[in-house]
Amino acid sequence: MSHGRILVVDDDPQIRRVMRATLVSHGYEVIEARDGEAALAEIGREAPNLVLLDMNMPGLSGLETCRALRATSDVPVIILTVRESEKDKVAALDAGADDYVTKPFGIEELLARIRAALRRSAASPDAGPRAFSCPGLEIDFETRRVSAQGRDVRLTPKEFDLLRHLVAHAGRPVTHRELLQAVWGPDYGDEPEYLRVFVNQVRKKIEPNPARPQYVLTEPWVGYRFEPGK
């Protein structure tokens, strides 16, 4: 049985070959597109469950393609980018991508990101879970109670909102801008230093070792990512 249908968009045929071989062997169906225009056509025709989108393509760029497909589709998008500029990653997330992976990447890392993105899309995050639990951490969104390592912890309203937004997008990097606007409101977005203070507070309260966080991870210069404990 197929784990899902993945559209691989890259102008390099070798990368498309590697992706096809690897993803098929891991039980995914693979569709290919060599540029942004073809990708948009395939999305309409084949309705993939996930899109792997190269950032740097001739013609319609990865970012433009991402923005264009977001106009009509909620399909999870993982951007593949050469590690050059963190700005590109932020731009990718702001363009509506769910995640990014830097080239060159190990295949295990990519597979993990694909699984996380497919899981999120199946869980439909917009419905909003009433509670969340993972090893070492329990959150009740209705009563706003949080317990970490079996002990109740008190979060301020802003700290709680911050944690809730990160948990709602677990496994996905959330940009500083998105987080600021979700917690502080639409007038914010350029003050990542606010976040640092609040994230440090949250870590002190929920992490077993705040210096080596396992739940709230820093995505350098991009934002933060919540990882459920294992």
Place this chain on the structure above:
Amino acid sequence: MTRTLRLAGSVLVVTAVIELYRLLPVNSTTVALSLLLAILFLSAQWGLAEAAVASVVGTVGLDYYFLPPVGTLIMEPQSWVALLAFLATAFTASKLSANARRRAAEADSRRVETERLYALVQAMMLTGGASKTLREFVHRVVREFGSTAAAFYYRATDEVVRSGPESAVATEHDLRVAAELDGVRVDYARGLALAPVRLGSRPLGSLAMVAPLPSAQTIQAVADLVALTIEKARALEEAGHAEAARQSEAFRSAMLDALAHDIKTPLTSIIAAVTSLLGSAPAGERELLSIIHESADRLNRMAAEVMAMARVEAGKLHLETQPVAVGDLLHAVLAELAPRLSGRPVSTRIADRLPAALADPELIRQALKQLVENAANYSPPGSAISLSAEAKNAKILVRVADRGPGIQENERILIFDKFFRGRQHRYETTGTGMGLAIAKGIVEAHGERIWVESERGQGAVFSFTLPAAPEVPQP
């Protein structure tokens, strides 16, 4: 009208007045006043000499025909008074009118010179680069002002631009000296005017003009104009250079990006393929696949370092500074390098309430990575590496310490040079030899300093500073 004719004319006018009154019944006072009027007219129209002759003729006529005893030339006191009055009138009126005439003539030549200056300004608006402009300028000066020749001495290049061989009257020595003068100096004997050319108080050179010369004020105005023209041409050239440099830098940057993409694309296929194989390979093949994976990784790092070094060497790293939490940065770098630091005790010490640094986070992370990789490369496996960050003198001081063999004193400065490797490590390490040079380039692009302290056998401590960001209030 020649002077003789004018003298004859003035005698005629006076004679006519006298003959007129001889026919009419008037007294001598009327005749004297009429003569005074005629002399006033002559002096204003023609000048002192004509009026003086008329005065003498008038007095003689007055004495002879009208003053008693009529018909004799005795020169009574009355005649002397009349002569004195005539001469005084002649002198004063001719002086006044000569002044007025001179002013009118001056105004006229001033107007002509202004028109020529204006023509010169207009001509200079159109020209291009500085040296072309200067050559054009001296020719224009000659053409517009009708001077025989002109020369300009440009102090910045110690160069003399001449309109032609006639300008040799002004020697290079004259011109050099003139550049230090306070104002225009006209040497009438040689028919030469020299003027300093300065912008504000800054001497740019000097201007020489060979007779016929315009007024000193105009020469000064020409000198001021040449100063402005040079300055304008220089500013235009500089702007052109800056634009060219910016374009070439943009081009280089675009080339590097293209190169990065071109190298990383095949590496992406290799690494994706080999990691995919590694997941399911039998034990016998894993060793060989691991070698491919590690080598591709290394190639990737080397490509990144070559590109970073090229950017540092291009001279102007484009900094995008923002407040950076140095503690987060240290942890991010350690997380990124975790596989290469495995088996080592790594400690970090971040000062409490450490202010943010004002820096380009990506570049500083790269510099820090180079220092940590350097520490890992040059110290025994399993030995400790420690990182620290603290505030010191309004700066953030970052240190990376290892427990390696240390660096000999004579190698401590060389160590930041590209491709330099300590003697004992020359054949051991795997990097490109560019890491510390990249780190140094990045830190210095921030206007800060990087240095190393080391004791033989006690390890090495690499330190650099970053400017502290201004405090930001919390919401």
